[in-house]
Amino acid sequence: MPATSSRWRSKASARCATMLRDILLRQFPKLVDVPPHTEAIGGAVRDILLGATPLDVDVECDDPLGCASALGKVITLGRGDLTVYRVVVDGRVYDFSRKTDLSRRDFTINAIAVDLTSGDMRDPFDGEQDIGRRVVRMIHARNLEDDPLRMLRAVRLAIRFDFTIDDATATAIRRRSGRIVTVAAERVTYELHAIFSAGKFRRALRLLNEAALDEPLFGYSIDPSRFPSDDLSLAAAYALLVRDPRSFAERWRWSDALQRDVRTLQQLMRDPNLIALYDAGEKLARQLPLRAEMPDFSMKPLLNGTEIATLTKLPPGPQLGAIKRALIEAQLRGSVRTREEAERFVTSSA
Known part of the structure; x- marks a missing residue:
C-alpha cells in the first residue's frame, strides 16, 4: 500500500x-x-x-x-x-x-x-x-443528510482500510448522528456486521464513540477502555455491547441464529461454568470473551441413559436426567475418570 x-x-x-x-x-x-x-x-x-x-x-x-x-x-x-x-x-x-x-x-x-x-x-x-493520506473525507455535509447511512459507512471504511476520518467529516457526523436511526434496519445491520466482523473491536468502538453514533444505536455512550478484547466474533461483540438482545434484534432485524448466539453468550458470561459451556458447544463457547478455561468438548459420557437407569433402577424422568447431567459435570471437573468411578457415582446419587 x-x-x-x-x-x-x-x-x-x-x-x-x-x-x-x-x-x-x-x-x-x-x-x-x-x-x-x-x-x-x-x-x-x-x-x-x-x-x-x-x-x-x-x-x-x-x-x-x-x-x-x-x-x-x-x-x-x-x-x-x-x-x-x-x-x-x-x-x-x-x-x-x-x-x-x-x-x-x-x-x-x-x-x-x-x-x-x-x-x-x-x-x-x-x-x-x-x-x-489514508483519510476518509466527505464531499459535502449535505451528502450525509441525503443518506445518513454514510455516517456509519465512514466508520466501516476507516476500519476496513485502517484510515482515519478527517476532522471536518467527523464533526459533520457528530452533528447528524441521531439521524442514523431513520435508516432502514437492514442497511444499518449490514454496516454494523461488517464493522464488528473486522477483528478490530476496540478501534470500532472508539470510532463509533467519537462519531457519537454509539448512543443512538446502542442506547448509551460506549467507553472503549472497558473492553480489553479485540479480535472477537460478531456474536461476542454484540454480547458485550447489547443490553437487551431480544429488543435490539427485533429493532435491527437480526437473524434468529445471531439472536440465539448472543443471548447464549450473555448467559455464559453471567454463569460461565463448565457444564454450561459444554452444553453450548465448542463453536459457540470459544467465542466467549475473556474465557480461558474450556471443557473437553470431545468428552463423551461414560454411561448412557439406559445404563444409568439399569444401575439406579429409576424410570425415565427428571431424576434420571439430573443424575446423567451430574455425571457429565463430574467428568468435566475430572472427579470421575473411569467407567467404574462413573458407576459408583450414579449409584450413590440415586
Whole structure:
C-alpha cells in the first residue's frame, strides 16, 4: 500500500490513468467492448489504487440496461434514477447505472471515475490524494443528510482500510448522528456486521464513540477502555455491547441464529461454568470473551441413559436426567475418570 501522498500525486498523469483503466479491464474483461464514455467509478477504482483486487465494479453509462443486457442475465435493483442493473459473470459483479454527478457521492475516495475507452480519469475532489493520506473525507455535509447511512459507512471504511476520518467529516457526523436511526434496519445491520466482523473491536468502538453514533444505536455512550478484547466474533461483540438482545434484534432485524448466539453468550458470561459451556458447544463457547478455561468438548459420557437407569433402577424422568447431567459435570471437573468411578457415582446419587 502507498506510504506517501507524493507517490499518489504522481499517478495523476495520463499514462498512469491509462494503466489504471487497463487493470480494470483485466479484472473485469466483460467491460472491454462497452460504448464510449462509459466509466468505472467508486469502490473498484479505489481498491485498485490501494493494491487490492475488487470482485465487483460500478459502471456508469448512458444506456445502463443496454450495457448490462449485452453481458448476460440482468438483475434489476432499486427504482427510478437509482436503478442499478446487475450482471454476475465468472464470479465478477457488474453494476450498471446512469451517469451521476460525482459531487453527490459519499466520500472523496469513492468519487474517482475512469473512462473505460480513453483511460481518462476524473478526480475532482482529490480522492486519489486522500487514499495516499489514508483519510476518509466527505464531499459535502449535505451528502450525509441525503443518506445518513454514510455516517456509519465512514466508520466501516476507516476500519476496513485502517484510515482515519478527517476532522471536518467527523464533526459533520457528530452533528447528524441521531439521524442514523431513520435508516432502514437492514442497511444499518449490514454496516454494523461488517464493522464488528473486522477483528478490530476496540478501534470500532472508539470510532463509533467519537462519531457519537454509539448512543443512538446502542442506547448509551460506549467507553472503549472497558473492553480489553479485540479480535472477537460478531456474536461476542454484540454480547458485550447489547443490553437487551431480544429488543435490539427485533429493532435491527437480526437473524434468529445471531439472536440465539448472543443471548447464549450473555448467559455464559453471567454463569460461565463448565457444564454450561459444554452444553453450548465448542463453536459457540470459544467465542466467549475473556474465557480461558474450556471443557473437553470431545468428552463423551461414560454411561448412557439406559445404563444409568439399569444401575439406579429409576424410570425415565427428571431424576434420571439430573443424575446423567451430574455425571457429565463430574467428568468435566475430572472427579470421575473411569467407567467404574462413573458407576459408583450414579449409584450413590440415586
